[in-house]
Each structure stands twice: as structure tokens, then as C-alpha cells.
Amino acid sequence: MRELLVTGGCAAFLVLYLLVERFILAQNARSIPLRICVTGTRGKSSVTRLISASLRDAGFSVLAKTTGAKPVLILPDGSEKEIARRGTPTILEEKKIVKIGAKLGVQALVLELMSIHPESIFVESVQMLRPHVLVITNVRQDHLAQMGTSREDIARCFASSIPERCTVFIPQEECLPVFQKTAEKLGSKIIHVHSETFEEYIQSKEKFSSFEFEQNIRLALAVSNFLGVNKEVAMEGMEKALPDFGNLKVWTAEIGTPSCSWYFVSGFAANDPESTRLVLEKLREKRLFVGRKMIGLLNFRGDRGDRTLQWLEAMNEGAFSEFHRFVFVGEHAAAFKKRLKLMDKTEFYVLKKRDPGEILKQLQVIENEEAVLVGMGNMGGIGESLVDYWDNIGKRYDI
Incomplete structure (x- = not known):
């Protein structure tokens, strides 16, 4: 009997605790007049940064959080603080961010959603954050084990983040029927962002401090314009936005003896093959590959x-048959090579070294001419170390 009473008391206390926590979260969230959430397969961090920068330049007090290559809190003055995490990240992290926003008295909160499971996305967006504005950047095949193997499955997963009476921004070409159906059922509104929208402003993207995809800029401009921000002011703010650590970057460096000119490309954060292909197309427009051998460095993660x-x-x-060579690093590298069909003009190598300097030395043995080394696959693991290394030995190349 005593054990039963203790168990019942503990259960009652737990329920009470959860109710209090939910009440506090809701109260903190309501104290922030404008809540914006960003989800999608690629570009979430960039769009979050662009929206927060445009609002900040328009005079809003904004707190933003990205969970891209590195989790970062962007404070109202534009300064950044990397979020220290212990163990596996969870959506409970959002409670702390909302609490910070409420304490700072910000007018707007712009958050990149963390979840990849449909149930978690629903809890994070609909039950915890309740955004007034939701941005869905795109629908591509990634996190297949959690989100489903088809594009429709993945779209359905993102659709579960739509709350009641919300304004949802999505590129016209990415708007699958499930988004419209879900929005109508919940009394929310879908705003399609067309590929020609704001074309006159897109032309000035060369002023940006780093490369940015046009689709991301259009989405951020559409949201800012909807919120009453002047387009010129919004663009000026976005031009000042700091890029995410995983943003597409290129460096040039003289390496080897005799020295050769190499380009290093950080395309790790593109992750999936489809997004990586889009990155390569943009680089090809810049004629970066002309006259140089192309080497792909594909980094694998054990949990992906x-x-x-x-x-x-x-x-x-x-x-990717246009690459002259591919080198595979990280977990799965050897197994990947064994299961790969041979290509007529492409050579494959597995590198076991984990040190970026040692990897580069091995690459110089494989290729002693001018080359472009494109990092792909995953930022986690050796990817982050390679980006830091290239930033130290190379000179940033403006794309």
C-alpha cells in the first residue's frame, strides 16, 4: 500500500511539474510578439540568418537560433554565441531559447527547427513554439530513415510543423499538395514564393559577404516584405548577415613542391547528392573548374x-562522373568503395588518415597538378576539421 501511495504521489508530482513547465513555456512564448520558425531539407540556417538580419536592420529586437553546422544563438546586437551542448541535442533546448527571448524582451524570435521525426516536428513547432510565420525552404531526400523515402513522405513530415492560423512561406516549385491541404484544414495560409519574385533585388546579391542561393534570399525577402519591412532595408540587413559555418566557401592555396594552385571547396553541408549537384552547378557558372582536375572528397558519418x-x-x-578522382574518408569509406561500380574515367581511393594536413599530403601524392578539391557528404567528423584547416592555409576566394 505504501509503495502504491509513493508511486502515485510521484506520478502526480510529475504530471504537475509537466503542466507547470508547459504553462511557463506558453507564457514566455506569448510574451514574444512575433515568432518565426524555419524548416525544410536544406538552407534552413541561411534563411534564419537572412530573416533575422533583415528584421534587425529594420529596427526589430531579434533573437535567432540556427542549428546548422554549429548550433548558434544570434543575439539582438548581431553578435553570436555558440550553444554548448551536453549529449544528444533535443527539442527541450527550445524552452531555454524562448526563455532567453522573453527575458531579453525581444520583439521577434527566429528559430531553425531541429526535429527530423514527424512526431517531434509537431511537438516542437505546433505545441512548443506556435509560430506566427513558418518557412519551408525545400523538400529533398535526406534523413530517409526518419522522414520517409519518397518526396511525398518528407513533405508530409514538414507539413506536420504547420500550426493553426499561421502564414506559411514556401517556394512555388516545392509546394506539394499536402502543404495546401494541411494549411486549409488548420486555417493557415500558404504564400508561394515564385522563382522570379524580387528579381531586381536578387541582382544585388553580389554585395553579400558570402555566397547565397537565390531561393534563400527570395524567401527571406518575402517574409520581411510580409512583415512590413522595406525591401531595400531588408536587403541591406541581409548583406550584413554573417554566414553559417557550413555555408558554401572556396579557398585558394599554393601547395606542394613545386607548388601548384589548388582550390578547396566546402560543400560538406549540402549533405545529399541532389543538393551537392546544385552547389556544383553554381560553381561551374563561376568557371571554377576550367583547366583543373576535379577531386571529390566524400566524408561519411557512422550515424548517417x-x-x-x-x-x-x-x-x-x-x-558525378565528371570528377577525375574520388577519395573517401570517415566511417563506411572502405565498404562504400567495395560496393561502388567502376567508372571509366574516375579513380577511387580510401584515406584512413584523420588529420587534415596528412590527408592533404596524401592527396598531393595522388594528384600533383592544379586541382579543385570539393568536400562533400557530411560536415560532421573530419569535415569540420578540414574546413578549419583550409581556412588557415588558404585565401578565401570570392564566389
Whole structure:
């Protein structure tokens, strides 16, 4: 009997605690007049940064958080603070961010959603954050084990983040029927952002401090314009936005003896083959590959087996055959090479070294001419170390 009473008391206390926590979260969230959430497969961090920068330049007090290559809190003055995490990240982190926003008295909160499971996305967006504005950047095949293998499955997962009476921004070409159906059922409104929207402003993107995809700029401009921000002011703010650590970057460096001119490209954060192809197309427009051998450095993560299989399928279908060489690093590298079909003009290598300097030395043995080394696959693991190393030995190349 005593044990039963203790168990019942503990259960009652837990329920009371959860109710109090939920009440506090709701109260903190309501104290922030404007809440914006950003989800999608790629570009979430960039769009979050662009929206917060445009609002900040328009005079809003804004707190933003990105969970891209590195989790970062962007304070109202534009300064950044990396979020220290212990263990596996969870959506409970959002409670702390909302609490900070309420304490600072910000007018706007711009958050990149963390979740990849449909149930978690619903809890994070609909039950915890309750955004007034939701941005869905795109729908691509990634996190297949959690979100589903088809584009429709993934769209359904993102649609679960739509709350009642919310304004949802999504590129016209990405708006699958499930988004419209879900929004109508919940009394929310979908705003399609067309690929030609704000064309006169997109032309000035060369002023940005780093490369940015046009689709991301259009989405951020559409949101800012909807919120009453002058387009010129919004663009000026976005031009000042600091890029995410995983943003597309290029460096040039003289390496080897005799020295050769190499380009290093950080395309790690593109992750999936489809997004990586878009990155390569943009670089090709800049004529970066002319007269140089192309080397792909594909970095694997042990906890992203579904992504490894995506790359295997893409390359076995002949994707990325324009590369002269591929080197594979990280977990799954040796197994990946064994299951890969041979290409007539492409050589494959597995590198076991984990030190960026040692990897570069091995690459110089493989290729002693001018080359472009493109980092792909995953930022986690050796990817982050390579980016830091390239930033130290190379000179940033303006794209």
C-alpha cells in the first residue's frame, strides 16, 4: 500500500511539474510578439540568418537560433554565441531559447527547427513554439530513415510543423499538395514564393559577404516584405548577415613542391547528392573548374547510413562522373568503395588518415597538378576539421 501511495504521489508530482513547465513555456512564448520558425531539407540556417538580419536592420529586437553546422544563438546586437551542448541535442533546448527571448524582451524570435521525426516536428513547432510565420525552404531526400523515402513522405513530415492560423512561406516549385491541404484544414495560409519574385533585388546579391542561393534570399525577402519591412532595408540587413559555418566557401592555396594552385571547396553541408549537384552547378557558372582536375572528397558519418546509401545509389547511376578522382574518408569509406561500380574515367581511393594536413599530403601524392578539391557528404567528423584547416592555409576566394 505504501509503495502504491509513493508511486502515485510521484506520478502526480510529475504530471504537475509537466503542466507547470508547459504553462511557463506558453507564457514566455506569448510574451514574444512575433515568432518565426524555419524548416525544410536544406538552407534552413541561411534563411534564419537572412530573416533575422533583415528584421534587425529594420529596427526589430531579434533573437535567432540556427542549428546548422554549429548550433548558434544570434543575439539582438548581431553578435553570436555558440550553444554548448551536453549529449544528444533535443527539442527541450527550445524552452531555454524562448526563455532567453522573453527575458531579453525581444520583439521577434527566429528559430531553425531541429526535429527530423514527424512526431517531434509537431511537438516542437505546433505545441512548443506556435509560430506566427513558418518557412519551408525545400523538400529533398535526406534523413530517409526518419522522414520517409519518397518526396511525398518528407513533405508530409514538414507539413506536420504547420500550426493553426499561421502564414506559411514556401517556394512555388516545392509546394506539394499536402502543404495546401494541411494549411486549409488548420486555417493557415500558404504564400508561394515564385522563382522570379524580387528579381531586381536578387541582382544585388553580389554585395553579400558570402555566397547565397537565390531561393534563400527570395524567401527571406518575402517574409520581411510580409512583415512590413522595406525591401531595400531588408536587403541591406541581409548583406550584413554573417554566414553559417557550413555555408558554401572556396579557398585558394599554393601547395606542394613545386607548388601548384589548388582550390578547396566546402560543400560538406549540402549533405545529399541532389543538393551537392546544385552547389556544383553554381560553381561551374563561376568557371571554377576550367583547366583543373576535379577531386571529390566524400566524408561519411557512422550515424548517417541512409545518406551513405544515397551517395552509393547516385554514383552507381553515373552521377558525378565528371570528377577525375574520388577519395573517401570517415566511417563506411572502405565498404562504400567495395560496393561502388567502376567508372571509366574516375579513380577511387580510401584515406584512413584523420588529420587534415596528412590527408592533404596524401592527396598531393595522388594528384600533383592544379586541382579543385570539393568536400562533400557530411560536415560532421573530419569535415569540420578540414574546413578549419583550409581556412588557415588558404585565401578565401570570392564566389
